[in-house]
Amino acid sequence: MKPKRERIAFQGERGAFSEEAARKLLGPDVAVLPCARFEDVFRRLKEGKVTGAVVPIENTLAGSVHENYDHLQHFDLPIVAETSVRIVHSLIVRKDVKFSALRRVFSHPVALNQCLDFFAQNPQIERTPFYDTAGSVKMIVEEGLRDSGAIASRVAAEIYGARILRKSIEDVRQNFTRFFLLRRRKDAGLLPNSVAADAPWKTSLVFTTRDAPGALFRALAAFALRDLSLAKIESRPLRGKPWEYLFYLDFRGRVDSPPAQNALRHLAELADWMRVLGSYPQGA
Amino acid sequence: MKPKRERIAFQGERGAFSEEAARKLLGPDVAVLPCARFEDVFRRLKEGKVTGAVVPIENTLAGSVHENYDHLQHFDLPIVAETSVRIVHSLIVRKDVKFSALRRVFSHPVALNQCLDFFAQNPQIERTPFYDTAGSVKMIVEEGLRDSGAIASRVAAEIYGARILRKSIEDVRQNFTRFFLLRRRKDAGLLPNSVAADAPWKTSLVFTTRDAPGALFRALAAFALRDLSLAKIESRPLRGKPWEYLFYLDFRGRVDSPPAQNALRHLAELADWMRVLGSYPQGA
Numbered sequence: 001m002k003p004k005r006e007r008i009a010f011q012g013e014r015g016a017f018s019e020e021a022a023r024k025l026l027g028p029d030v031a032v033l034p035c036a037r038f039e040d041v042f043r044r045l046k047e048g049k050v051t052g053a054v055v056p057i058e059n060t061l062a063g064s065v066h067e068n069y070d071h072l073q074h075f076d077l078p079i080v081a082e083t084s085v086r087i088v089h090s091l092i093v094r095k096d097v098k099f100s101a102l103r104r105v106f107s108h109p110v111a112l113n114q115c116l117d118f119f120a121q122n123p124q125i126e127r128t129p130f131y132d133t134a135g136s137v138k139m140i141v142e143e144g145l146r147d148s149g150a151i152a153s154r155v156a157a158e159i160y161g162a163r164i165l166r167k168s169i170e171d172v173r174q175n176f177t178r179f180f181l182l183r184r185r186k187d188a189g190l191l192p193n194s195v196a197a198d199a200p201w202k203t204s205l206v207f208t209t210r211d212a213p214g215a216l217f218r219a220l221a222a223f224a225l226r227d228l229s230l231a232k233i234e235s236r237p238l239r240g241k242p243w244e245y246l247f248y249l250d251f252r253g254r255v256d257s258p259p260a261q262n263a264l265r266h267l268a269e270l271a272d273w274m275r276v277l278g279s280y281p282q283g284a
Numbered sequence: 285m286k287p288k289r290e291r292i293a294f295q296g297e298r299g300a301f302s303e304e305a306a307r308k309l310l311g312p313d314v315a316v317l318p319c320a321r322f323e324d325v326f327r328r329l330k331e332g333k334v335t336g337a338v339v340p341i342e343n344t345l346a347g348s349v350h351e352n353y354d355h356l357q358h359f360d361l362p363i364v365a366e367t368s369v370r371i372v373h374s375l376i377v378r379k380d381v382k383f384s385a386l387r388r389v390f391s392h393p394v395a396l397n398q399c400l401d402f403f404a405q406n407p408q409i410e411r412t413p414f415y416d417t418a419g420s421v422k423m424i425v426e427e428g429l430r431d432s433g434a435i436a437s438r439v440a441a442e443i444y445g446a447r448i449l450r451k452s453i454e455d456v457r458q459n460f461t462r463f464f465l466l467r468r469r470k471d472a473g474l475l476p477n478s479v480a481a482d483a484p485w486k487t488s489l490v491f492t493t494r495d496a497p498g499a500l501f502r503a504l505a506a507f508a509l510r511d512l513s514l515a516k517i518e519s520r521p522l523r524g525k526p527w528e529y530l531f532y533l534d535f536r537g538r539v540d541s542p543p544a545q546n547a548l549r550h551l552a553e554l555a556d557w558m559r560v561l562g563s564y565p566q567g568a
Contacts, residue, residue, distance in 0.1 A: 037400065060521075063347025108393055109415055116321070129413045131393055214508035216517065217501070224498035233500065234518040237344075 007031040008181075009041045009050040015134030015156025021085045021179035022054040023155065024284075025192045038067055042075040045182060051190075053077065053182045059087075060176045064234060068180075069206065069248060072277050078188045079204055079278025081181040081195060086173075089115055091166040092137050092157045093149045099165055104128045106136035107151035115151060118169040125149075137162050180278070191281065199281035201254040202231055207267060207274035208238070208246050215270075216247065222266035223251055226259040244272075255279035291315040292465075293325045293334040299418030299440025305369045305463035306338045307439065309476045309567075322351055326359040329466060335474075337361065337466045343371075344460045348518060352464075353490065353532060356561050362472045363488055363562025365465040365479060370457075373399055375450040376421050376441045377433045383449055388412045390420035391435035399435060402453040409433075421446055464562070475565065483565035485538040486515055491551060491558035492522070492530050499554075500531065506550035507535055510543040528556075539563035 006026050010018035014034055022030050033050050035041045045053040055071075058064045072079070089111055093102070102125050105112075109129045112119075119127050128148075130136040136150035141160045149165065150156075157164050183190060209215040216235070223230060232250040253260045255276055268274060290310050294302035298318055306314050317334050319325045329337040339355075342348045356363070373395055377386070386409050389396075393413045396403075403411050412432075414420040420434035425444045433449065434440075441448045467474060493499040500519075507514060516534035537544045539560055552558060 037397075058347070061350050063342070063350055066345050066347055109413070110394075113321075127415075129393070129415045131396075131411075131413045211513060213511040213513040216514055217504045217508035220501045220504065224501035227497040229495060229497040230500055230519070232519050232521075235514070235516050237516075 007050045009033040009044040009053045011038050013134040015159040020155045042071045056177045058178050077182040079180045080183045082283035084176050084178050087175040089151045089170040090164045092162045095163045103147040105149045106130040108133050111151045114170045117171045195281045203255045203279040204250045204277040207271040222263045226263045291334045293317040293328040293337045295322050297418040299443040304439045326355045340461045342462050361466040363464045364467045366567035368460050371459040373435045373454040374448045376446045379447045387431040389433045390414040392417045395435045398454045401455045479565045487539045487563040488534045488561040491555040506547045510547045
């Protein structure tokens with residue numbers, strides 16, 4: 001059963017890369033609810049204001065988004081799908097603006113710093129920090145700026161009726177962000193149409209162990225002994241508890257399969273605490 | 285033997301949190317060379333323009349800085365010390381400016397977003413994105429702005445002769461960044477004075493394994509069988525090689541101790557590739 005209409009919460013302005021991830025998962029017509037903070041995104045879903053939430057969980061340059069792992073633990077909203085989006089920075093202007101007129105380009109400093117080669121080749125253009133990538137497109141359009149551009153996703157250009165002057169001006173092409181789609185527990189069975197029927201499944205969990213030599217080795221035995229392969233493992237020190245660690249672990253398999261159930265029962269013997277964050281088809 | 289005079293490269297403007305880490309490691313009088321990009325930091329050290337480099341490697345909210353792990357692999361500049369700095373955001377103004385006069389506060393958007401409670405309590409103050417935390421202090425001082433503040437480290441206030449109006453206005457106190465001190469290989473024995481003589485040692489390495497069930501489990505046996513405890517483990521998918529992983533691993537022990545040498549010889553049998561990034565006293 002599908003919900004009446006999908007509406008997805010994400011952090012950022014309309015046209016953020018999270019919206020691109022939501023479209024990749026749920027189609028180009030998905031309705032969205034932009035939120036100021038990640039915590040708001042989780043809260044809106046918990047309250048039932050939306051049918052799902054899309055949050056970034058890791059980036060190939062910047063690492064895991066620990067804040068969202070924390071929210072996943074606290075809000076009990078299961079992961080039901082994943083996808084990866086390549087972070088492509090486009091140079092965007094109002095429809096009537098030419099490249100030769102550009103004197104300033106606005107964007108979030110992280111995006112500006114990922115396009116340093118472009119600015120080195122175009123010293124007449126000043127890098128100008130702004131709050132948000134997509135928000136900088138909104139601003140140049142609304143303010144009618146004719147000597148200014150913005151750096152953001154192609155979805156932002158489309159949403160604000162702007163024009164892409166240059167595609168893919170980022171220095172490094174290997175910049176991907178992985179996103180999770182979350183639902184409320186009662187809706188966890190509602191898979192997006194984008195999921196291939198024969199996709200292999202993954203399961204994500206967090207657990208803690210006391211810090212003793214070999215503690216993680218013994219914990220991983222639970223998976224190795226069932227031939228379950230790992231897709232991610234990461235330790236995170238627990239501040240204030242200098243000898244304890246939280247681990248993020250993804251393995252390949254459905255949580256309800258017998259090997260996975262056996263592995264989790266085995267891990268529960270060894271871990272101080274564990275929680276399954278979701279089991280979902282591997283994403284494109 | 286000490287180098288004639290310490291001079292440390294870091295990324296960012298004078299007063300960046302990396303400079304705070306450099307002072308914590310090498311004392312308040314350390315000379316510094318601010319650089320625009322992380323790659324420049326490594327390059328200046330490689331060229332011998334500085335005696336060391338200080339780079340962030342992971343943050344408790346934002347995860348590992350993969351870019352610096354990549355540079356560590358490519359530049360062959362060993363880690364010789366580590367330290368952790370709590371990211372404390374101070375509200376900074378020109379010496380003659382009062383809180384009641386403030387209408388705008390400049391900083392990097394990441395820092396502004398870490399102080400949302402402060403802005404919620406002070407709606408008369410506009411959040412204004414700027415390129416850099418420390419750079420925003422420099423700007424309000426140089427431009428003589430009397431209705432504006434900046435959010436940055438206390439070191440930035442000191443360097444630019446500004447005044448701290450409010451200390452620690454960040455929403456979350458548990459925000460720490462871990463930094464490495466790097467040297468050229470011929471200077472790797474030059475430990476900073478801040479290192480305690482009896483500090484336990486750690487060793488950091490990277491390695492790859494083919495993705496097979498139990499591959500990491502077998503790799504970790506190399507350490508568990510010698511009672512070497514892990515301080516960090518993290519997988520990083522290799523883009524374009526969907527079934528291969530790079531692993532970051534820190535273990536407790538000196539690289540030249542017999543158990544560590546045995547563990548590394550054992551790991552070399554199992555890993556496709558490995559590199560020791562450095563062995564150093566555990567930092568405060």
